[in-house]
Amino acid sequence: MSPQPASLESGIDAKNNSIESRVAFLDHHLVEYVNSLPPSLKLRPIAGEDPNKWTLVEKWILREAMKPFITDEIYKRQKIHFNPPPKPSNSDIKNLTPLQVRLRDRITKTTVERTGLFEWGYVEELLRGYLEDPVYPSHGAIDVRAKKLMVVLSFVVLQERFSVSTAKLV
Structure with a gap:
């Protein structure tokens, strides 16, 4: 074999x-x-x-x-998500992980407001906190803020990919 x-x-x-x-x-x-x-x-x-x-x-x-x-x-059965790369070995390094870079580059005021589903102030606070001080749980889980930001990013990408018009929340 x-x-x-x-x-x-x-x-x-x-x-x-x-x-x-x-x-x-x-x-x-x-x-x-x-x-x-x-x-x-x-x-x-x-x-x-x-x-x-x-x-x-x-x-x-x-x-x-x-x-x-x-x-x-x-x-x-629920889908099991892929976890991002682990924390950099030197905590003094200000380099961002690939996930942080993607979230920083794709989640902007314009893209979030275009979805019509999220309040930019809340998303901006989540993003800033996750980029500046990410949490790396020891058991291999992902920072809760990153999970929320990935949901936002999913809607941003779907909205862009399928040219979905801005949602009008009632």
Whole structure:
């Protein structure tokens, strides 16, 4: 058995047998199709047990497509997020992590106000605090402010990517 990943091994086996194999989620046709879908098919708010609490279900269309083939436990499982790189070794270094750079560059007064969903003063305070004094929990979790800022960034990116007009909150 070679030490190569399974996907690479299957590619080699297929090549040896004159068969072209493709990993489904790496197929550019599928990726292009999924990118053309509206956000409402990718993210879906679902009412929880408490009528005042909603859960945002990610990969909704994929879950629905796979529902007949997977267990209920897998269907309802929440996505596990990738954690950013750990704290720099020297705490005196003022360099920002890649996540901090991305948040600093993409979350601006203009982009936040364009969504119509967030108050810039609150977001600005979160961003400033996270950039100036990030918290690195020892158990590998992520700073709560970073989590909130990533939600804001998600809406900014979705708004830009799909040319969504500014939300009008009632």
